[in-house]
Amino acid sequence: MxxxxxxxxxxxxxxxxxxxxxxxxxxxxxxxxxxxxxxxxGKTSFVRALIAQGRIDAEAVVSSDExxxxxxxxxxxxxxxxxxxxxIFEERDHRIAARLAAGHSAVAESTNVTPQARERLIALxxxxxxxxxxxxxxxxxxxxxxxxxxxxxxxxxxxDVRAYAVVMSRDAGADRLRSEGATRVHDVPGRRQATTxxxxxxxxxxx
Numbered sequence: 512m513x514x515x516x517x518x519x520x521x522x523x524x525x526x527x528x529x530x531x532x533x534x535x536x537x538x539x540x541x542x543x544x545x546x547x548x549x550x551x552x553g554k555t556s557f558v559r560a561l562i563a564q565g566r567i568d569a570e571a572v573v574s575s576d577e578x579x580x581x582x583x584x585x586x587x588x589x590x591x592x593x594x595x596x597x598x599i600f601e602e603r604d605h606r607i608a609a610r611l612a613a614g615h616s617a618v619a620e621s622t623n624v625t626p627q628a629r630e631r632l633i634a635l636x637x638x639x640x641x642x643x644x645x646x647x648x649x650x651x652x653x654x655x656x657x658x659x660x661x662x663x664x665x666x667x668x669x670x671d672v673r674a675y676a677v678v679m680s681r682d683a684g685a686d687r688l689r690s691e692g693a694t695r696v697h698d699v700p701g702r703r704q705a706t707t708x709x710x711x712x713x714x715x716x717x718x
Contacts, residue, residue, distance in 0.1 A: 537697050539717045542641035543611060544618040545632050545693075547683050548648025549675035550667055551659040553701045553708060557648070558620055560712035567618065567717050573606045575599055575621035604635055611639040616717060624679045626691060633692045642694040647685065650703045652676050658702070 546554045555574075561567045578599050603619070610617040623629050629645075636643045650658075652673060659672050685696045700706035700714075 537715045539616075539644045539646075539695070539697075539715055540642050541614070541616045541718055542694070543607065543632065543636040543643045544616060544717075545623055545629060545643060545645045546618065546620050546648065547623045547629070547645050547679070547688065548699075549622060549624060549655055549679050550672055551655050551662060551664065552648035552650050553658070553699070553711075554620055554648055556708035557646075557699055557711055558618065560708040561715070561717075564709070564712055566712060566715060567616070571610065571616050572618045572620055573603055573610075575603055578602050578606075600631070604631070607632075607635055608638070611636065611641045622675060624675055624683050626682055626687075629688070629691055637692075643692060644695045644697070645688045645693040647683065647688070647696065647698045648701065649679060649683075649698065650701050654702050 546558070548554050558567075558572050558574075562569050562572070579595075582595075582599060582602065603621075607617040607619060619632055621628070623632065623645075633643055655672050655676055656669055659667070659669060685698070688696045697715075700711050701708075
């Protein structure tokens with residue numbers, strides 16, 4: 512009996528399953544999604560894979576690094592770095608608030624390994640009664656340093672990466688994140704689990 516075209520699964524809509532991949536095992540509800548992980552832990556690769564697979568829209572991602580790049584021109588060299596950071600996070604919060612106010616999801620792409628950074632985001636989500644899902648990226652230090660070296664980053668040193676990893680281990684465990692107000696906490700697999708960014712993305716659906 513022919514299949515009704517209306518009943519066929521679309522392969523282009525967000526959350527659709529691609530041929531050859533297992534069904535997504537984790538559903539992330541609409542709201543604020545906070546990525547938590549040191550630099551070089553795979554956050555950006557994961558987000559790019561989500562977009563490529565149609566699981567989230569590119570507009571949903573609010574990246575502090577991208578905002579920094581966008582705003583780098585207007586700041587004179589003598590401007591205090593703290594003032595620059597304040598402007599960047601003000602703009603990030605504005606973009607996240609605009610999406611949550613419209614009932615859309617927002618993905619906060621930054622390290623967010625400290626309680627202070629997460630507290631600000633959780634408070635922002637609370638203004639719109641939006642659930643907060645935190646996705647943890649916790650590779651071992653050796654894996655972090657390998658990825659850092661492969662990517663040739665010049666804005667961080669290896670010691671910086673180690674320091675972020677220490678803070679992540681101390682202040683960003685799953686139980687800690689839940690106690691801070693996260694509605695859901697999920698670990699995102701990576702190199703340590705022999706999982707590519709595309710394979711990790713395929714395990715999540717959004718909306």
